Amino acid sequence: MKAKVYVMPKNGVLDPQGKAIGHALGTLGFEGIGEVRTGKVIELELAETDPAAAKAAAEEMARKLLANTVIESFRVEIA
Template sequence: MKARVHVMLKTGVLDPQGEAVRHALGTLGFEGVQGVRQGKVIELDLAETDPAAAEASVKEMCEKLLANTVIESYSVELV
């Protein structure tokens, strides 16, 4: 089973990488971009076959390592 984790900075947390991308897009002629938030996607190959157990396990991974839950939010997608 595969899991995909999307990690993003929480609303209100400064995103300097996103701002750098927005600025770079503007210099390339893409003037209509008013904001960019940059995050990360983590794909996991799991041995678990039970979807509920897999999701619970991945959420625990996020809480312990994959996301800094003070400043980041995450979502888990089983694929």
């Protein structure tokens, strides 16, 4: 079973990479760009066959390693 973990900076946390991307888009002539936030997507192939158990395992992995929960939020999707 495949799990995707989406990790993003929490609201209010400085995102210098997002600011740099937003600035670069402006210099390339793209207009109307508001705030840009960057994150990461982590795909996991899990041996678990029960979707609920797979989601719980992926959430535990995110809390313990994949996301810094002090400054990042995450969500898990199971496919």
